[in-house]
Amino acid sequence: MGLVSTSRLSEGMILADDLSTPAGRKILGRGMSLSAKHISMMKVWGIAFADVEGVDQEELLSQERSLMETMGRSDSIVQSFFPSHQGDGPCSEIFHLCRERCARLIEEEDSDGLSEMTDHRRPEELPSRAGLPVDKPRISEVIGGDVPLCSLPDIYFKIREVIQSPVSSARSIARVVGTDPNLSLRLLRLVNSAFYGFPTPIRSISRAVAIVGIKELSSLALAVSTMSAFDHIPSSYVDMRSFWKHSVTCGVLARVLASRRKIRRDDHFFLAGLLHDVGRAILYVRFPSHMSHGLGVSRFFRLPLAEVERRLIGFDHGQVTFRLLESWRIPEPILGTASWHHEPMSSENPEETSLLWLADWMANAMKIGSSGTFYLPPLDEGLWDLTGIHKEELRSVFDQAERQIEEILRIFFIA
Numbered sequence: 001m002g003l004v005s006t007s008r009l010s011e012g013m014i015l016a017d018d019l020s021t022p023a024g025r026k027i028l029g030r031g032m033s034l035s036a037k038h039i040s041m042m043k044v045w046g047i048a049f050a051d052v053e054g055v056d057q058e059e060l061l062s063q064e065r066s067l068m069e070t071m072g073r074s075d076s077i078v079q080s081f082f083p084s085h086q087g088d089g090p091c092s093e094i095f096h097l098c099r100e101r102c103a104r105l106i107e108e109e110d111s112d113g114l115s116e117m118t119d120h121r122r123p124e125e126l127p128s129r130a131g132l133p134v135d136k137p138r139i140s141e142v143i144g145g146d147v148p149l150c151s152l153p154d155i156y157f158k159i160r161e162v163i164q165s166p167v168s169s170a171r172s173i174a175r176v177v178g179t180d181p182n183l184s185l186r187l188l189r190l191v192n193s194a195f196y197g198f199p200t201p202i203r204s205i206s207r208a209v210a211i212v213g214i215k216e217l218s219s220l221a222l223a224v225s226t227m228s229a230f231d232h233i234p235s236s237y238v239d240m241r242s243f244w245k246h247s248v249t250c251g252v253l254a255r256v257l258a259s260r261r262k263i264r265r266d267d268h269f270f271l272a273g274l275l276h277d278v279g280r281a282i283l284y285v286r287f288p289s290h291m292s293h294g295l296g297v298s299r300f301f302r303l304p305l306a307e308v309e310r311r312l313i314g315f316d317h318g319q320v321t322f323r324l325l326e327s328w329r330i331p332e333p334i335l336g337t338a339s340w341h342h343e344p345m346s347s348e349n350p351e352e353t354s355l356l357w358l359a360d361w362m363a364n365a366m367k368i369g370s371s372g373t374f375y376l377p378p379l380d381e382g383l384w385d386l387t388g389i390h391k392e393e394l395r396s397v398f399d400q401a402e403r404q405i406e407e408i409l410r411i412f413f414i415a
Contacts, residue, residue, distance in 0.1 A: 002055035006048055008067070009039050017051040074102040077117050082365070083378045090391045091379040097398045098365050116242070117367045119299060119374050127296035132289055136314040142286055143323045152328055155180045156225040163218050173214065174206035177221065186224045187217070189411040195252070195270075195404045216267040222330075223251075223274050227412060230281055237284040237291075238372070241413065245369025247274045248412060249405050253359035256401045261355065261388055272337040272356055273363075275330075277371040279320030279339075280305075287313065295372055302375040306342050318342050344383060354386040362398075368405060 004013070012033060019028040019042070027045065028038060034050075042050065078099045085091040105113040155176075162168050162176050177184055184205055191208045192201055202208050209217050233240050251273025258266035284291050294312045298305045309316040322339035330338075333349055337356050340347035347353040357380075364373050389397075 002052065003049045004052045004055055006039065006042050006050065009034060009042070009050060009052070011036055011039070013050075014053040015050060016053040019047065019050055021045045021047060070103050070106050071099070073106060074099050077102050077114070081117070081119065081367075081375050083376050088391075090384055090389075090394065093391050093394050094362060094365050094379075097395060098367075101366065101402075116370065121295065121374075122299040123296045126300055127293050129293065132293055136312075137287055137290070139315045139319060139323065142282055142320050143327055152222075152229050153225045155183060156222055159218060159221050163214055168214070170206045170209035170214075173209050173217065174204065177205045177217075183221060183224050186411055187220055190220055190408070193404070193407045193411065195408055213267075219267055219271045219334075223271050224412075226275060226278070230278070233281060233285055237288055238281060240281070242369040243277070243281060243371045244412065245409060246363055246371050247277060247369070248408055249366060249368040249401075250274070250276060250356070250359050250363040252404045252408060253362050253397070253401045254356045256397050256404070257355045257359055257387070257389060258352070260393055260397060263352070268334045268337065269355065272334050272341075273359055275325060275334070275338045276321065276341045276356060276360060277317060278324055279322070280317035280371050282320050282324060283309070283313070283317055291372075298372070299374060304375075304377045305372045316342070344386065351386055351388070354383050355389075357383055358387050358389065
């Protein structure tokens with residue numbers, strides 16, 4: 001037998017002695033087989049250790065030393081891109097959640113995940129402006145012209161046309177969606193994922209329309225279609241796989257946060273999160289030299305990339321996102337929420353937009369993909385209060401989102 005820290009306990013371990021709270025109240029007896037619920041309860045009660053049968057104390061000490069080394073390395077990695085944080089506020093809570101996630105990646109030897117947490121692109125010296133045009137570009141130059149990625153695939157407009165018809169039905173919508181096998185497959189995988197959590201499998205698009213709803217299915221079709229609209233951006237401009245990983249993470253977090261606020265119609269949050277940085281993808285293509293310089297400046301001074309965009313170009317990707325989504329005739333609240341995620345107070349619905357702001361901040365903290373931002377700005381306390389989210393909810397939000405993110409990334413990138 002031996003003392004095992006609560007973080008190292010696993011289901012099926014047998015208690016070698018009675019388990020009591022720090023106040024001395026007995027809650028579990030000797031010989032009890034631990035369940036996941038028991039372990040969760042111990043964490044709630046603040047119980048740090050349990051005396052467990054069949055544990056070699058020397059092996060246990062070795063494991064604890066290894067854990068301390070892992071947590072030390074994790075702490076160093078996450079501190080490198082996190083803002084200053086003190087006390088027990090939401091920023092500190094998110095830091096600890098990210099540190100735990102980083103520690104898991106270290107233990108799992110996930111080199112790809114750890115690479116996303118390391119800044120390989122910070123320049124040694126301030127990037128030179130040599131070669132950059134003297135005049136700042138105009139935002140009117142950004143959207144339109146001969147840029148294929150400014151156009152959505154025809155399938156989306158066909159879906160929207162049939163949805164807007166007064167005689168549309170689940171069957172007629174399913175027929176249109178069915179003309180695109182790739183879209184159909186992804187939509188069916190999405191509605192059968194943990195993202196929706198339906199108890200029985202949905203095997204047809206018409207059934208998906210009937211259960212999920214016409215409006216939400218249209219949003220999902222747009223989400224899937226949007227990704228294909230950006231397929232041909234050269235990797236020399238931006239790694240679009242990493243870009244979409246960040247966007248999916250942001251969308252999932254936004255939807256989970258909205259569900260905590262008990263917002264009745266939360267379907268638009270995932271799509272707003274998925275689209276929130278599309279303006280930046282346009283900037284990478286339209287102004288590659290400006291954006292390459294901006295990335296260097298952002299990394300060198302540890303500044304938010306959106307702030308550097310405004311200084312360097314005269315506008316930021318949020319304004320470009322607005323213009324692009326407007327040209328696609330994307331309605332509110334998706335349009336405003338996606339476009340104003342850096343400035344929620346400027347949107348028509350600051351409370352809802354603040355949830356996307358927080359989702360984006362958390363997504364950048366988790367380092368699942370990236371659209372260019374590496375260093376986190378300080379967490380704005382005023383916007384945090386506006387979200388209505390409680391610090392105590394963050395762990396469950398984090399855990400729920402991680403499970404859904406992993407599944408949706410598989411759907412988008414493997415389907």
